[in-house]
Amino acid sequence: xxxxxxxxxxxxxxxxxxxxxxxxxxxxxxxxxxxxxxxxxxxxxxxxxxxxxxxxxxxxxxxxxxxxxxxxxxxxxxxxxxxxxxxxxxxxxxxxxxxxxxxxxxxxxxxxxxxxxxxxxxxxxxxxxxxxxxxxxxxxxxxxxxxxxxxxxxxxxxxxxxxxxxxxxxxxxxxxxxxxxxxxxxxxxxxxxxxxxxxxxxxxxxxxxxxxxxxxxxxxxxxxxxxxxxxxxxxxxxxxxxxxxxxxxxxxxxxxxxxxxxxxxxxxxxxxxxxxxxxxxxxxxxxxxxxxxxxxxxxxxxxxxxxxxxxxxxxxxxxxxxxxxxxxxxxxxxxxxxxxxxxxxxxxxxxxxxxxxxxxxxxxxxxxxxxxxxxxxxxxxxxxxxxxxxxxxxxxxxxxxxxxxxxxxxxxxxxxxxxxxxxxxxxxxxxxxxxxxxxxxxxxxxxxxxxxxxxxxxxxxxxxxxxxxxxxxxxxxxxxxxxxxxxxxxxxxxxxxxxxxxxxxxxxxxxxxxxxxxxxxxxxxxxxxxxxxxxxxxxxxx
Amino acid sequence: xxxxxxxxxxxxxxxxxxxxxxxxxxxxxxxxxxxxxxxxxxxxxxxxxxxxxxxxxxxxxxxxxxxxxxxxxxxxxxxxxxxxxxxxxxxxxxxxxxxxxxxxxxxxxxxxxxxxxxxxxxxxxxxxxxxxxxxxxxxxxxxxxxxxxxxxxxxxxxxxxxxxxxxxxxxxxxxxxxxxxxxxxxxxxxxxxxxxxxxxxxxxxxxxxxxxxxxxxxxxxxxxxxxxxxxxxxxxxxxxxxxxxxxxxxxxxxxxxxxxxxxxxxxxxxxxxxxxxxxxxxxxxxxxxxxxxxxxxxxxxxxxxxxxxxxxx
Numbered sequence: 063x064x065x066x067x068x069x070x071x072x073x074x075x076x077x078x079x080x081x082x083x084x085x086x087x088x089x090x091x092x093x094x095x096x097x098x099x100x101x102x103x104x105x106x107x108x109x110x111x112x113x114x115x116x117x118x119x120x121x122x123x124x125x126x127x128x129x130x131x132x133x134x135x136x137x138x139x140x141x142x143x144x145x146x147x148x149x150x151x152x153x154x155x156x157x158x159x160x161x162x163x164x165x166x167x168x169x170x171x172x173x174x175x176x177x178x179x180x181x182x183x184x185x186x187x188x189x190x191x192x193x194x195x196x197x198x199x200x201x202x203x204x205x206x207x208x209x210x211x212x213x214x215x216x217x218x219x220x221x222x223x224x225x226x227x228x229x230x231x232x233x234x235x236x237x238x239x240x241x242x243x244x245x246x247x248x249x250x251x252x253x254x255x256x257x258x259x260x261x262x263x264x265x266x267x268x269x270x271x272x273x274x275x276x277x278x279x280x281x282x283x284x285x286x287x288x289x290x291x292x293x294x295x296x297x298x299x300x301x302x303x304x305x306x307x308x309x310x311x312x313x314x315x316x317x318x319x320x321x322x323x324x325x326x327x328x329x330x331x332x333x334x335x336x337x338x339x340x341x342x343x344x345x346x347x348x349x350x351x352x353x354x355x356x357x358x359x360x361x362x363x364x365x366x367x368x369x370x371x372x373x374x375x376x377x378x379x380x381x382x383x384x385x386x387x388x389x390x391x392x393x394x395x396x397x398x399x400x401x402x403x404x405x406x407x408x409x410x411x412x413x414x415x416x417x418x419x420x421x422x423x424x425x426x427x428x429x430x431x432x433x434x435x436x437x438x439x440x441x442x443x444x445x446x447x448x449x450x451x452x453x454x455x456x457x458x459x460x461x462x463x464x465x466x467x468x469x470x471x472x473x474x475x476x477x478x479x480x481x482x483x484x485x486x487x488x489x490x491x492x493x494x495x496x497x498x499x500x501x502x503x504x505x506x507x508x509x510x511x512x513x514x515x516x517x518x519x520x521x522x523x524x525x526x527x528x529x530x531x532x533x534x535x536x537x538x539x540x541x542x543x544x545x546x547x548x549x550x551x552x553x554x555x556x557x558x559x560x561x562x563x564x565x566x567x568x569x570x571x572x573x574x575x576x577x578x579x580x581x582x583x584x585x586x587x588x589x590x591x592x593x594x595x596x597x598x599x600x601x602x603x604x
Numbered sequence: 605x606x607x608x609x610x611x612x613x614x615x616x617x618x619x620x621x622x623x624x625x626x627x628x629x630x631x632x633x634x635x636x637x638x639x640x641x642x643x644x645x646x647x648x649x650x651x652x653x654x655x656x657x658x659x660x661x662x663x664x665x666x667x668x669x670x671x672x673x674x675x676x677x678x679x680x681x682x683x684x685x686x687x688x689x690x691x692x693x694x695x696x697x698x699x700x701x702x703x704x705x706x707x708x709x710x711x712x713x714x715x716x717x718x719x720x721x722x723x724x725x726x727x728x729x730x731x732x733x734x735x736x737x738x739x740x741x742x743x744x745x746x747x748x749x750x751x752x753x754x755x756x757x758x759x760x761x762x763x764x765x766x767x768x769x770x771x772x773x774x775x776x777x778x779x780x781x782x783x784x785x786x787x788x789x790x791x792x793x794x795x796x797x798x799x800x801x802x803x804x805x806x807x808x809x810x811x812x813x814x815x816x817x818x819x820x821x822x823x824x825x826x827x828x829x830x831x832x833x834x835x836x837x838x839x840x841x842x843x844x845x846x847x848x849x850x851x852x853x854x855x856x857x858x859x860x861x862x863x864x865x866x867x868x869x870x871x872x873x874x875x876x877x878x879x880x881x882x883x884x885x886x887x888x889x890x891x892x893x894x895x896x897x898x899x900x901x902x903x904x905x906x907x908x909x910x911x912x913x914x915x916x917x
Contacts, residue, residue, distance in 0.1 A: 104862070110684050118641065191653045193645050209648045264687035282688070282696055283864035284775055308774050311862035315752060316773050319759045320862075323772045485877040489636030492644070522644030 091306060093327045094581050094601045099302050101582060101601060104309035104317050104326045108283050113263035114248040115185045118193050120593075126245045127592025128288055128305070131273040133159050133178070133227070133242035136591035138584070138598050142239055146173055146249065146272070146295075147227075150239070154544040156202075156218065156230040157238055163225065166293040167251060168271040175221035177249035183214045184255075185246055194246045197506055200235035234544035237509035243591050244507060274300045274597040283310060301584070301600035318577075327579035328594065333392055336575055344577045348394035351574050352589030354403050354513065355502035356566040357450075357465075360494055361528045366448065367497045369440055373564035375432035379472040381424045386570050389464045390457070394573020401517075401560045402553070403571045405589055406510045409546045413510050417554035420561050426472060433473055447476035451496035454481045458500060461569075491525040499525065502572070508590045510553045511540050517556075517565050528565050612901050616894040623890035624674065624883065628667055631882055638683035638877045657683070657879075670883065679884035684876050690884035693869055698888070700775065701858070701865035705851030707781050708789035709843070712850075715793045717839060720800020721832060724808060735797065742794025750787045751860040758783060773862040784861040788854050792846055796839055804835040844900030848893040 094101050109122040117126060133147035147159040165173040182201065185192045188210045198204045202218025218230035231238070241247055251270055258268045266280040274296070275288035286307040290300055309320060314332045318339065321329035331339055331346070339346060359367040366372055382397035396404065400419035408416040437445065450465060452458045462479045469475040477498075482490060491499055503523075505512045515521055518537040519529040536559070539552040560566060578585065581602050586595040639645075639653050654660040658669060673680060679690035723735040758772050771780050807813065808831060816826050855867035866885060873881035 108685075111686060113687065116686065118643065188648055188652050191649055191656060193641060193643060193649070195649065196646070209646065261687060268687075281864070282693075283868065284700075308776075309862040310864070311773065311859055313859050313862075316755060316860050316862060319755050319772050323759050323762050323768070325772060325774075483875055485636035485638070485640055485875070486634065488640040488642070492640065522646065525644075 091308070091325075093321075093324050093579050096581070096601045096603060098304070099601055100304040100306065101302060101327050101579075101596070101599070102306040102308055102325060103328055103596075104311065104320060105286070105307055106310075106312045106317075106330075108310055109286075111263070112269060112277075114245040115181055115190060115250060116192050116194075117245050123245055124592060124594070125277070125286070125288075126248065127273070127595065128275045128597060129269070129271045129273045129277050129291075130245070130248045132244070132247045132249070133161075134239055135243050136588055136595075138586050140586070140588050140591075142243065145243070147242070152236075152239060154231070154234040156228065158222075158229070159227040159242075161225040161227065162295060164295045165272060166295065167254075168276050168291055168293050170293055171251070172224070173249055173251075173272050174224040175227040176224070177251045178227055178247075179217075179219050179221050180252040180255070181248060181250035182219050183217050184250065186217060187214045192246070197241065197244060197246050200231055200233070200238055200241065202230040202232050204232065233542045236544065236546065236549070237507055237511070240508045240590065275305065284308075285310070300597060302596060305596055321577055321579075327582045328585070329577050331575045331577065336392065339577055345580075346393065347576055347578055349574045349576070349587045350394060350396060350403075350405065350589070351504075351572050351593070352403060352405055353502055353504040353572045354398060354401060355500070355569045355572060356398060356401065357569060358499045358501045358526045358566050359528075359564070360497050360499070360526045361565075362494050362526070365497050366436075366440060366445055367526075369436050370564065371432045371439060372436035372445070375429045375436055375473060376469070377422055377564045377567060378425045378429035378432060379468060380567055382567075382569055385461065385464060389461055390570065392573060392575055394575050396571040396573065398568030398570045400557050400568055401513050401566065402510050402557055403505075403513075406505075406513075407508060408510070408550050408553075413550065413553065416550065417557060419557055422561065429473060445475055447478045448497040449478050449480050449495075451480045451482065451487060451490055451499040453487050453500070454483050461500065494525070494527060500569075501525065501566075505590060510550070511537075514540055514553050514556045517560070526565075530559065530563065530565075533559050533565075609902055612898045616898050619894050620887065620891045624671070624887045625667075627883060627886045628670065631877070631879060632663060634877065636877055638879055640877075657681075674883075674887065679887075680880035682881050683878040684873075684881070690880050693881065694866065694884060694888050697864055697866040697869060700863060701854055701867055702851050704781065704785055704788060704854055704857070704863060704865060705847065707785035708792070708850050708854075709847055710789075711785055712789035712792035712796055712846075713839070713843065715789075716796025717800050717832070717836060719793075720797040720839075721804050721827070721835065723797065723801045724804035724835075725827070727805065732801075736801075739794045739797050742790050743798075747787065747791060748856040748860070750790055751784075751857050754783050754787050755860060773860070775861075775863050780861075780863075784854075784857050784863060788850060788857045792850060796842070799842065800835060800839055803838045804831060807831050807835040810834070841900065841904070844896045844903075845893070848889075848896040851892070 091100070091102055105121055107121055109125045110119055111117045111122050112125060114126050114130060117123060131145045133145060133150070134142050135145040137143040146161055146165045148162040150157060150159045161173065161175055163172070167173055182198060184190055186195050186198050186204045186208045188208055195208045203212050203216045204218070206212040207214050207217055218232070220228045222228050249272065254270050255262050261268050263269050266277045269277060271277065271291050272294070274291060274294050276291045277286060278289040279285070279287040288305040290303050291297065294300065309326065311317065314330065314335055317326065317329045318331065318335040320326045322342070336346070359373055361368050382399065386395050386397045399421070400414065402413055404412065404414050406413040410416070437443070448469070450462055452462045459481065462481070466477040466479060469477045480490070480496065490496055491501070503513060503516060515537050517524050517528045517533060519534050533556065536552045536555040540549050540556070543549045543552065581604065582599055583602050584599040586598060587593055588595060637659065639650060639659070651660070658666055661669070677691070679694070682688050682690055682693060719735050723732040726732045755772055758770055762768050762772065770782055774780055813826065813830055816830050854865055855871050857863070858865040858867045869881055870885040870889070873885060
């Protein structure tokens with residue numbers, strides 16, 4: 063019974079074996095080709111999901127950011143710029159976008175307001191099961207629809223005509239413009255989507271493009287090719303004719319070897335390849351990717367870490383600068399001083415310039431006093447070992463061992479390291495099966511609330527179940543106020559609570575170190591939006 | 605003979621069923637599930653996703669459903685690549701692994717037989733010592749070390765020459781096949797060399813070789829017609845399972861050389877707890893291995909009637 067389908071499979075296999083050695087793409091090309099303006103790059107994995115309504119990961123976001131476009135986009139200086147929308151009006155109740163007439167899909171048909179309405183409704187439709195649906199919650203009724211309480215037609219977005227899109231908000235959303243650059247807000251054309259059914263975005267032919275490039279070839283797991291989109295409204299800005307992706311591997315050493323062999327224009331470095339790159343005298347570039355990593359305490363009753371004095375004792379021996387400089391020792395990383403990273407914008411300047419985070423200096427004597435208090439409050443002679451949940455990467459192991467020795471020497475506390483693979487770690491985080499977990503958060507949009515609401519009692523991502531009515535109250539103020547000063551004041555309150563109540567201990571802001579081809583110009587790295595962005599890049603003369 | 609083959613086939617099917625069941629149970633015993641992600645989803649969305657993949661059913665029900673679909677040759681849809689069928693993944697990527705594997709086997713078999721025979725002929729003399737030293741290296745150094753070293757060597761050779769002699773990584777032309785196949789075949793090559801050497805040593809001291817020599821046959825003729833042909837039998841025996849092992853075990857080589865083989869999906873699926881891809885690749889690889897063992901059994905039965913006779917007991 064089993065043999066029949068299997069033998070058919072083998073038949074197919076032997077057939078395709080013959081065709082294999084015929085090259086699918088010219089993969090021997092050099093990293094840059096000046097005459098034809100072509101570059102080659104590598105991806106660390108195959109894009110898992112090119113359906114913009116379902117995509118959640120960075121690789122898919124990178125490809126989508128090059129082949130599709132939303133109402134606004136981020137420009138070369140990382141400022142918001144008009145894209146499909148030519149101009150707009152933003153108010154407390156909602157926003158109106160006027161779409162440009164010349165915006166086209168890759169089949170020549172115009173991009174209309176209806177394409178946005180279709181995509182946004184589809185994303186919040188609970189039947190779609192989009193993991194990122196919550197990013198659309200600023201839209202009127204989005205959350206109720208997503209929870210299955212209301213019809214999708216009641217979503218606060220409407221096409222007044224083909225080129226006018228009206229948006230109504232659930233509550234004032236001053237950062238809404240930035241959201242429209244996010245893939246979940248990209249347009250999808252209904253007739254094309256329906257014509258592909260479940261195959262939508264499964265292959266290069268199953269997608270439409272309205273961005274700077276078209277995905278013209280996609281051999282799964284092996285290669286992709288992006289070609290300049292001649293229907294793109296701003297095509298004169300695009301200098302590259304083609305971006306080849308002939309290599310897909312997560313092996314950092316292999317990527318660096320490909321870079322040395324002049325086969326790819328960009329290679330990320332780890333601590334080993336960094337040493338090698340320094341020896342070869344390559345110019346090293348660094349970039350802070352915007353995410354914050356922290357130790358999250360378990361605040362559930364029954365865990366020793368629910369005791370504030372114990373958390374304060376740990377805070378008093380902890381020095382993120384030592385962790386970053388001595389343990390991680392990679393350029394680009396910054397010591398974590400707050401839940402809110404340095405790059406976030408405030409009222410007029412950077413949030414952290416306007417509201418500096420309270421500094422807690424390491425103080426071993428104070429730590430001992432806190433520890434004694436904690437033991438007394440918990441009614442124990444000696445504290446039981448604490449469980450530190452972490453992932454199974456080599457970097458995480460190094461950091462965990464550093465913490466283990468720090469806890470032991472400074473506080474006499476035993477730390478049990480629980481290393482788990484990705485899904486098992488998540489399962490344990492969700493179940494609350496830890497005392498401390500090494501966690502992190504990457505921003506979804508350019509507003510401090512993308513971090514600030516993390517420890518609200520209702521947030522599903524609050525894995526330590528921190529529950530503080532005062533914190534919740536300030537989150538609501540930050541979410542609903544339309545006065546920028548009032549919002550950022552509330553955000554500053556959150557920052558202070560996080561540090562004074564030791565909700566978490568910020569560890570570091572992550573950095574990226576990489577090497578780049580000397581003849582590639584105009585490559586943009588960004589914290590929010592498509593990263594790296596090749597749309598304005600070009601190859602300069604040898 | 606037909607009965608013997610049928611027997612083997614039935615026991616093979618039972619083995620595959622056992623593999624499928626054991627994988628299914630082990631996979632569900634692991635904490636976590638494929639729907640968990642960095643960003644937590646609201647319970648309503650989670651319920652919808654569970655319903656879409658049938659994860660809301662009780663486990664025995666899921667098992668029956670899965671086995672039913674598998675009997676019809678349908679492995680389901682991937683959790684991580686939601687618009688790709690597992691059948692498509694196997695169909696697209698197994699041929700790549702298979703081609704790489706076959707090339708590796710050819711290199712290993714040719715090299716192993718030749719080196720092994722040479723070592724035996726020059727027993728305890730310098731060539732033998734040298735070859736056996738390399739064999740020990742080949743068996744004890746793990747594949748990922750060879751892979752990394754080989755790639756570094758290529759980079760330096762290409763830079764020194766000023767043109768691409770062999771590509772550093774990637775897939776698509778015969779040139780891309782050379783280094784990965786060599787690296788992948790190295791372990792087996794070493795193993796086969798050792799096997800061939802000991803087997804050849806037995807043959808060399810056999811009576812019929814002395815007879816052949818006494819007849820005045822040329823040493824070359826004795827080597828090819830009498831020694832090699834007899835000594836090669838045990839090597840053929842191990843080739844069946846070795847083919848399966850090598851076509852399925854190329855994960856590291858595939859990763860280092862950026863080759864779009866099935867091995868990468870096999871390993872990543874486990875990390876991502878992608879239920880359908882874990883099941884699909886494990887059952888497929890299991891069936892492949894079983895098939896190879898059966899083939900060797902049948903071949904053996906043809907070559908050596910005594911084995912076939914025992915099958916009747």
